[in-house]
Amino acid sequence: MSSHDEHDHDHPHEALTNSEEPAAAARVRALVDLLVEKGVVGRDDVRQRIDWLVSRSPSDGARLVARAWVDPEFRQRLLADTRAAAFELDLDPGPSPVVVALENTEAVHHMVVCTLCSCYPKALLGPPPDWYKDLPYRSRAVSEPRAVLEEFGVQLDDDVELRVVDSTADIRYLVLPRRPSGTERMTEEELAQLVTRDSMIGVATPVVPPTVRT
Amino acid sequence: MHDRGGWPTDAPIDRTEHELADWEILMDSLVGTLGENGTLNVDELRRGIEGMPPSAYETASYYERWLYSVETILTEKGVLAPGELDARLET
Amino acid sequence: MRVAARRHDGHHRTPAYLKGKHGTVTRVHSSFLNPETHAYGKDGLPEQPLYLVSFPQSNIWPEYGGGAADRLYVDVFEHWLEETE
Numbered sequence: 001m002s003s004h005d006e007h008d009h010d011h012p013h014e015a016l017t018n019s020e021e022p023a024a025a026a027r028v029r030a031l032v033d034l035l036v037e038k039g040v041v042g043r044d045d046v047r048q049r050i051d052w053l054v055s056r057s058p059s060d061g062a063r064l065v066a067r068a069w070v071d072p073e074f075r076q077r078l079l080a081d082t083r084a085a086a087f088e089l090d091l092d093p094g095p096s097p098v099v100v101a102l103e104n105t106e107a108v109h110h111m112v113v114c115t116l117c118s119c120y121p122k123a124l125l126g127p128p129p130d131w132y133k134d135l136p137y138r139s140r141a142v143s144e145p146r147a148v149l150e151e152f153g154v155q156l157d158d159d160v161e162l163r164v165v166d167s168t169a170d171i172r173y174l175v176l177p178r179r180p181s182g183t184e185r186m187t188e189e190e191l192a193q194l195v196t197r198d199s200m201i202g203v204a205t206p207v208v209p210p211t212v213r214t
Numbered sequence: 215m216h217d218r219g220g221w222p223t224d225a226p227i228d229r230t231e232h233e234l235a236d237w238e239i240l241m242d243s244l245v246g247t248l249g250e251n252g253t254l255n256v257d258e259l260r261r262g263i264e265g266m267p268p269s270a271y272e273t274a275s276y277y278e279r280w281l282y283s284v285e286t287i288l289t290e291k292g293v294l295a296p297g298e299l300d301a302r303l304e305t
Numbered sequence: 306m307r308v309a310a311r312r313h314d315g316h317h318r319t320p321a322y323l324k325g326k327h328g329t330v331t332r333v334h335s336s337f338l339n340p341e342t343h344a345y346g347k348d349g350l351p352e353q354p355l356y357l358v359s360f361p362q363s364n365i366w367p368e369y370g371g372g373a374a375d376r377l378y379v380d381v382f383e384h385w386l387e388e389t390e
Contacts, residue, residue, distance in 0.1 A: 021235065021237060022275070022278070024237065024275070024277065024278045024281050025235065025236075025237035026303065027281060027299065027303065028237045028240055028241045028244070028277075028281055029237065029240065030299060030302050030303050031244070031281070031284070031285070031299055032240060032244055033302075034294070034298065034299060034302055035244070035248075035288075035293075038293070040248070040251075040253055040293055041244065041247045041248060041251065041253070042247075045247045045250070045251070046240070046243050046244060046247050047243075049242075049243035049244075049246040049247050049250075050239055050240065050243045052243075052246075053239055053242055053243055053246070054239060097335075097337075098334060098335070115217070115218050115219035115220075115320055115322075116216055116217055116218070116219075116260075116318060116320060117216065117260055117263070118276070127234055127242070129229075129231045130228070130230065130231055130232060130276070131227050131228060131229050131230075131231075133276050134227075134228070135218055135221075135223070135225070135272075136223050136225040136226065136227045136228070137227050138218040138219065139218045139219065139220060139221040139222075139223045140223060140227070142219040142220055142322065142365075142377055143219070143220040143322075143365075143366050143369070144370065144371070145371065145375070146370070146371040146372070146375075147370075148227065151226070151227055152227075152229075156372070158372050158373075159372065159374070160372065160374075161372065161374040161375060161376065162371060162372055162374075162375040162376075163359075163375070163376050163377075163378055164362075164375075164376075164377050164378070165377075165378045165379075166219065166320065166377065166378070166379045166380075167380065168318045168319070168320060168379055168380045168381070169318055169334075169337060169340075169355050169380040169382070170337050170355075171334060171355070171357075171380055217320055217321045219320045219321070219322040219323075220322040220365075220366065255343060255344075257316065257338075257340040257343040257344035257349070258343070258344050258345075258346070260316065260340075260344065261315075261316040261344035261345070264316060291346070
């Protein structure tokens with residue numbers, strides 16, 4: 001699992017009881033036990049899904065981006081058919097029948113949201129962060145995206161076309177961010193380290209950390 | 215309630231993140247398994263969430279919504295008997 | 306194209322903010338199971354064509370305060386789209 005800083009936080013809707021878990025935790029476990037007993041699901045099938053989920057990480061998406069940055073022909077293939085490009089790198093693009101990579105350029109910046117629920121390319125990025133699933137982002141990303149980007153520390157020039165993509169169906173969208181300047185000597189692996197999860201959602205841009213600049 | 219695009223809001227975007235708890239990973243994986251074997255599809259999951267009473271929708275956490283939906287849909291389909299899960303938790 | 310302005314009780318994936326708005330088809334996806342029926346235990350057939358439709362932000366939000374070229378892209382099913390002149 002990717003590491004997150006926060007463990008304890010006051011999320012208003014997690015009402016804790018005496019234990020550290022909400023009441024829902026026991027309920028979910030009981031539900032699984034019940035469904036396994038009834039033969040509705042197999043315990044091993046659930047375990048396999050757990051293994052799959054915990055192995056998902058944004059480093060998969062980052063590999064697609066880094067390869068696209070160094071290999072223009074791969075970039076074209078990535079844009080034409082993102083699922084196929086993922087398979088080329090032995091990556092799992094997930095169950096969605098179509099994944100689309102959206103290329104950021106000097107003139108165009110993409111940002112992805114799911115206003116209706118939480119659709120997200122989790123096979124390639126891992127589970128979505130809470131803010132992506134919560135109501136404020138879902139409300140504001142479509143109607144005031146530039147203000148949202150500013151909150152995330154991204155300033156776009158007025159003449160850059162900001163395209164917000166609302167994932168309402170089975171298509172999953174992944175942003176292909178721009179390669180930062182000053183990275184000409186970096187290896188593909190080093191480049192992949194620069195690609196953050198947030199940059200593949202479209203709320204961040206990859207930067208070269210000061211210590212790395214030559 | 216779920217159809218949120220453009221709703222006016224003063225709420226800042228809270229960027230605090232949390233690692234998924236074991237029960238959340240379990241919930242997600244249960245739904246994935248139910249989807250794979252055809253018991254419950256993602257459109258039904260979403261429909262179940264959308265049917266939550268608005269106050270419950272707003273206060274429930276993300277995977278609590280999933281739990282509500284799965285219980286509702288599976289009961290609707292007769293996979294779970296009404297009250298069956300409650301009864302099990304009481305034992 | 307214009308997104309149909311009709312009301313739909315029950316599960317559907319056309320966001321309210323989009324209904325009645327004018328945009329342009331930018332990508333033709335393949336067809337997918339209809340979530341409006343698939344969500345209620347039906348098989349979701351026949352599959353419905355899905356399109357990526359692009360809207361100038363100013364078409365959607367009267368008070369949009371961003372760039373004049375900014376756009377919103379949304380996947381919309383064919384049965385929610387009406388041709389316009």
